[in-house]
Amino acid sequence: MLLQRAILDAIVRGEVSVQFRRWTRPSVKVGTVLRTAVGELEVESLRTVALERITKADARRAGTTVEDLQGWLSRREGTVYRIGLRYLQPDRRVALREDDALDDAAVRELAARLDGIDARSKRGPWTREVLRLIEARPAELAAELAASLGREKLPFKADVRRLKELGLTESLEIGYRLSPRGRAFLEREPAVGGPPSPIA
Template sequence: MLIPRAVLDEIVEGRVDLAFRTWRAPRVRAGTRMRTAVGLVEVLSVEPVGLDTLSEQDALRAGSPSLDSLLSFLTGREGTPYRMEVRHAGADPREQLRRDDALDDAALDELRRRLDRLDAASRHGAWTLRVLTLIADHPATNSAELAPRVGRERLPFKADVRKLKELGLTESLDVGYRLSPRGRAALAALRPGGRPAPPAPEAP
């Protein structure tokens, strides 16, 4: 569920606490937490709503300039109108993760395992360290320029970078990407010649 940035800012400030959408079936449910540009937005409730029950106050609480504008938005799509209560639920946990560059042996070993799993699941071979190195060498570079450097199409390349972002290793910029502090520490340790892997535990 896309929410305009201006409305997100009002959710953070507490001036907006409702959202309305027309869907064939609900795309979120109570308890859903969405990652947005301002952190997490939580959906507290989801219920169908009759358009004739909506008021100017509902429109204002949803960040719409008027009831007419809200009704026009809801009737311009096929499906059932839904009313959702929403609230700001704090920072995206990935933000704190990206800043955490104190990688001890346990954290480094876990990262190595997760990157190895991504590599093993790939149809185009090991890619994680190559992409991390590429972003380190070419920060703030458009994905359309980066993807051919590793022999990838743009959209699959972007999907791979999102997987690294989930691990707290990359950050999206207005144009392109950069390594997070965690990503820089991980790359320094994991690429050839970096920190050695911790020894495997002995079998009992």
């Protein structure tokens, strides 16, 4: 569920608390936590509504006018849903990725997490290779990074999201870069017994 930055900022300020979407099947449910550019949002409510029953008050709470909202929804197919949203907290990954004070125990814990991901991968180990690739080629299109490994873009992006969950990478407008935590991990892992895994 994509939200424009202006709407996200208004949700944080408490000015917007609902959104409307037209879906053939809902992409969220009550309790879903959305990670966004401004932090985490929670879906508080989800219900269907007839297009013609959307009120001016509904539209105002969605950050728009009823005319614009009904016009936008009328150009889409599916059932109209009213989604109640509330701001939870800043994205915890932001603080995590800035934490580069990694002692040996923290490095070993991260290494074990990455080893576990590699062990479960059907194509074999990939985590250090992707980290080193992002280190060497920041702010490069995901499609180009994926192609350099002989991979498709979408599965590659899914893998990078797993590294992001550990606070090791950051998404840019184009491509990625290592976070301070990611850089510290790659620098310290060889010293505590991990593989350097350079890119050829």
